[in-house]
Amino acid sequence: MIDKTGSEGFVSFDHVQKSYDGENLVVKDLNLEIAKGEFLTMLGPSGSGKTTCLMMLAGFETATHGDIRLGGVSINNIPPHKRGIGMVFQNYALFPHMTVAENLSFPLEVRKIGKSEREAKVQRALDMVQMGEFGGRRPAQLSGGQQQRVALARALVFEAELVLMDEPLGALDKQLREHMQFEIKRIADNLGITVVYVTHDQTEALTMSDRVAVFDDGRIQQLAPPDQLYEEPMSSFVAQFIGENNALDGVVQSIDNGVALVKLATGDLIDANPINVSKVGEKTRVSIRPERVEFDMNRLAEGSHTLKAEVLEFVYMGDTFRTRLRVADNDEFIVKTRNAPDQVRLQPGAVVDIGWMPSDCRALDA
Amino acid sequence: MGIPPYATFGQRVWYYGFRVICGLIFAFLITPILVVIPLSFNAEDFFTFTPEMLSFDPEGYSLKHYQDFFSNNEWQRSLKNSLIIAPIATFMSVCLGTLAAIGLSQSHVPFKGAIMAILISPMIVPLIISATGMFFFYSTLGNWMESTLGLDKTLVGYIKVILAHAVLGIPFVIITVTATLVGFDHSLTRAAANMGANPVTTFFRVQMPLILPGVISGALFAFITSFDEVVVVLFVGSAGQKTLPWQMFIGLREQISPTILAVATILVVVSVALLTVVELLRRRSERLRGMSPG
Numbered sequence: 092m093i094d095k096t097g098s099e100g101f102v103s104f105d106h107v108q109k110s111y112d113g114e115n116l117v118v119k120d121l122n123l124e125i126a127k128g129e130f131l132t133m134l135g136p137s138g139s140g141k142t143t144c145l146m147m148l149a150g151f152e153t154a155t156h157g158d159i160r161l162g163g164v165s166i167n168n169i170p171p172h173k174r175g176i177g178m179v180f181q182n183y184a185l186f187p188h189m190t191v192a193e194n195l196s197f198p199l200e201v202r203k204i205g206k207s208e209r210e211a212k213v214q215r216a217l218d219m220v221q222m223g224e225f226g227g228r229r230p231a232q233l234s235g236g237q238q239q240r241v242a243l244a245r246a247l248v249f250e251a252e253l254v255l256m257d258e259p260l261g262a263l264d265k266q267l268r269e270h271m272q273f274e275i276k277r278i279a280d281n282l283g284i285t286v287v288y289v290t291h292d293q294t295e296a297l298t299m300s301d302r303v304a305v306f307d308d309g310r311i312q313q314l315a316p317p318d319q320l321y322e323e324p325m326s327s328f329v330a331q332f333i334g335e336n337n338a339l340d341g342v343v344q345s346i347d348n349g350v351a352l353v354k355l356a357t358g359d360l361i362d363a364n365p366i367n368v369s370k371v372g373e374k375t376r377v378s379i380r381p382e383r384v385e386f387d388m389n390r391l392a393e394g395s396h397t398l399k400a401e402v403l404e405f406v407y408m409g410d411t412f413r414t415r416l417r418v419a420d421n422d423e424f425i426v427k428t429r430n431a432p433d434q435v436r437l438q439p440g441a442v443v444d445i446g447w448m449p450s451d452c453r454a455l456d457a
Numbered sequence: 458m459g460i461p462p463y464a465t466f467g468q469r470v471w472y473y474g475f476r477v478i479c480g481l482i483f484a485f486l487i488t489p490i491l492v493v494i495p496l497s498f499n500a501e502d503f504f505t506f507t508p509e510m511l512s513f514d515p516e517g518y519s520l521k522h523y524q525d526f527f528s529n530n531e532w533q534r535s536l537k538n539s540l541i542i543a544p545i546a547t548f549m550s551v552c553l554g555t556l557a558a559i560g561l562s563q564s565h566v567p568f569k570g571a572i573m574a575i576l577i578s579p580m581i582v583p584l585i586i587s588a589t590g591m592f593f594f595y596s597t598l599g600n601w602m603e604s605t606l607g608l609d610k611t612l613v614g615y616i617k618v619i620l621a622h623a624v625l626g627i628p629f630v631i632i633t634v635t636a637t638l639v640g641f642d643h644s645l646t647r648a649a650a651n652m653g654a655n656p657v658t659t660f661f662r663v664q665m666p667l668i669l670p671g672v673i674s675g676a677l678f679a680f681i682t683s684f685d686e687v688v689v690v691l692f693v694g695s696a697g698q699k700t701l702p703w704q705m706f707i708g709l710r711e712q713i714s715p716t717i718l719a720v721a722t723i724l725v726v727v728s729v730a731l732l733t734v735v736e737l738l739r740r741r742s743e744r745l746r747g748m749s750p751g
Contacts, residue, residue: 151647171650172659184648188666188742197662198652249652 100163101127101285102148102253107157109143117143119309121157125287127252130279132288134296135306136332144306145255145289150174161253177246177254177284181261183238185230191217191241192226198249216248217241219278236267243275247282254279256288260295272298293333297321305329321380325366327455330378337381337424340457343373351454352396353377355419361396362449367456374457381413381427383451386435386443397446400424402437412436418445490725497522497718504715522719532716535704541615542690542700543683546622550679553623554630555672559664561631562638573631580628588692591621595693611697618694622686626679633678637671670739677735681728 102125109118118140125131133141146152147159150171158165166174186194195213204212217223220240230238239259246254256275260268276299279286290296296303297317305312305320305328313320313329324330331338341353344360351365353375363377385391403422404415411427414437418424426445428434437443460472500519501507509517526532557576561569579587595617602613641664649659665672687702694700701720708717 149647149651151650171647172653172655174651175653176651178648178651180644180648182642182644184642184644186645186648186663197649197654201652201654201658245652 100124101129101161102287103158103160104144105158105160107144107147107154107159109140109147109152110155116155116309118147118154121309121311123304123311123314125285127285128283130276130286130288130299130301132290132296132300132303133306134290134293134303134332136291139306140309141289141304141306142257145257145287148287149176149178149255175249175251177249177251179239179242179246179254179256179259181258183230183242183259185238185241185245187230189229190226191222191228191230191233194230194241195226195245195248198245202249212248216244219247220244220274235262236271239263239271243278247278247284251284253285253287256286258290258292259288260290260292268295275299297333305332307332323366324378324453324455327376327378327457330453330455335381335425335427337379337384337418337421339377339379339419339421339424341375341377343368343371343375343454345371350449351375353454357419359396359398359419361398361452363452363454364450366453368454375454376457377452377454379447379452381425383447384426385446386426386428386437388444388446391446392448395446395449397444400443400445402439402441402443404439405437407436416443416445493718493721494725497715497722499715499718502713502715504713504718522714522716523723525714525716526719526723529716531699532704532720535699535701538698539684539701542618542622542698543680546619546626546683547676547680549619549623550626550630551672551676554627554675554679555634555668557627558631558634558638558671562635562641576631577628579625584688587625588689591624591689592692595621614695614698618690618698618700621689621693622683623679625686625689626682629678629682630672630675633675634668634671637668641667666742670742673735673738677731680731684724 102123104121104123107118107121108116110116121140121144133144135141143152147154150166150169154167159167161174161176185191186197189197192213195216196209199209199212213226214223217226220243222237222240222244225233225237225241230241233241239262242259246256259275260271263271272295275286288296288299297320300317302314302316303320304314307328313325315323320329321334324333324336327338330336339353339355339361341355341361343365344352344354346352346365346369349365351363351368353361353363355361361377363375368375388397391397398418400416400418402414403417406413406415410430412430412434414426414428415422416424416426460469464472495510496504496506498518498520499507499510500517500521507517511517560566561573566572599613599617602608602616603610608616645663645667646659649663650656654662684700685702686700687706690698690700690703694703701724705717705720708714708720
């Protein structure tokens with residue numbers, strides 16, 4: 092059914108556009124190549140077009156323009172039931188009138204697979220998600236987490252090479268969600284399947300994915316592995332959307348030796364890594380991660396620029412301390428420090444000097 | 458729920474007044490039906506209680522009206538006609554009404570409100586108006602079927618009444634099926650498609666079992682509408698299609714025969730049995746869907 096081409100471009104979106112009303116594009120010129128066996132996450136705020144992309148891949152929405160290929164073959168004109176793609180739905184979409192085993196058996200029955208083989212496959216799939224004992228139950232008799240496992244098993248039972256997941260963990264509580272993240276990742280790796288995962292939860296995206304595509308306004312803003320996405324965001328949107336971020340607005344004073352000198356609105360000067368600024372006088376928003384801010388001046392390079400900061404709030408989080416500061420008129424400047432024995436606990440009202448490595452501070456689009 | 462201790466005088470009056478009103482409504486609904494049952498065992502050809510019946514004298518009671526119903530040719534023929542017409546009309550109503558309800562539940566269908574209004578209209582338009590319209594429409598249709606298609610006159614008569622009754626039953630099916638479709642999760646059909654089921658398989662394996670309670674209640678209403686209907690059949694049918702309600706109407710107006718009391722009692726028993734079966738089926742299916750604790 093699926094032509095096995097090389098490892099590159101198992102799934103490809105080629106200049107795909109989607110509009111529901113003929114005027115506004117929900118997806119604007121999407122180009123994306125997904126390798127075989129890759130775990131790719133589409134991450135973005137609601138309305139960013141990520142779910143529409145998934146639905147186009149599943150065949151429930153048609154692309155207004157462009158080509159979607161699976162294994163090198165265009166699937167634009169193939170109806171959903173002939174695509175052979177597994178899918179885990181947001182609300183699980185388990186058939187309430189069938190038992191768990193019947194739910195799993197359904198895709199095998201429509202493929203005309205014999206009874207004994209069917210039963211063996213269903214049992215194997217249920218065992219894989221540790222639901223082997225629950226074949227006779229109905230979905231309504233299961234907890235949310237158990238239903239989620241069954242939905243996962245059902246998407247895997249017919250051995251699709253591509254499995255789509257539409258915010259599958261959205262309805263679970265935090266602990267269960269974290270547990271399932273690892274479980275899904277483990278199963279996907281073991282089976283070697285290609286997964287396209289949609290979520291708006293950035294932690295989920297970072298922990299599970301090989302690559303993350305950050306969507307906003309119908310476009311991919313950045314496509315990168317999780318570490319690169321977090322440490323080297325290429326735009327203010329990505330810096331703000333992935334993880335916690337401190338942003339300061341300013342104007343580029345000079346760019347010298349790969350270090351930009353940025354003048355903030357208060358007149359303070361800071362060093363930054365010029366990412367998408369190139370000219371002196373350009374407006375910029377510099378972004379710095381809360382855990383990369385230093386109080387200890389001994390750990391900064393000679394001659395680094397520092398800023399005066401007033402401590403507004405100190406929150407004890409257990410493993411970390413979270414300190415809110417006023418820095419250059421920004422009241423929401425957060426610093427995270429590890430709870431180490433020698434760590435200082437800053438008291439509200441104190442005024443301290445803060446600084447950072449210029450490479451950790453990225454001058455992005457304003 | 459008792460009366461809370463802080464209730465005012467007005468609230469107390471309303472508390473009891475409300476119960477009295479409810480009781481009266483039930484009495485007015487049920488008494489006419491219940492009165493018919495003992496009267497149908499009357500040993501005389503009267504529509505009222507005889508002194509023997511009131512004194513519980515066994516002489517005052519008999520099964521002669523039931524005997525009449527089961528032995529009289531006129532009654533048996535009308536029962537047979539009803540049992541031919543109602544199931545076929547119901548089947549047609551259910552098929553067409555269910556398809557219409559599913560079609561109208563799709564988001565992309567234009568003029569949904571208008572289409573729905575037209576399909577529901579037989580239920581809202583006064584029956585006598587529908588019947589008059591049907592009289593002219595079906596007489597033309599009947600003539601055409603007889604002359605052009607060369608169909609037998611009796612057969613054409615049945616077709617006319619069945620079609621007319623099917624039209625009357627469709628609104629009930631549409632309404633009950635639409636109501637169950639409101640709670641239907643459309644991601645289930647997407648899930649089925651995703652797993653490789655074609656639209657027909659998806660319909661019969663996934664959608665149909667879940668909307669079945671609505672389909673069954675619609676079928677019941679459609680059946681009772683046809684089984685109960687006297688106006689349209691008088692206009693559209695001929696003597697060959699005399700149904701049970703038609704015969705009862707004649708029995709009351711022309712023959713003044715208490716047999717209709719026996720028939721009414723049988724119909725009450727059958728209706729109660731049907732409703733019970735449907736309710737049990739509905740509960741079972743809800744339990745299967747996990748909507749109520751098993």
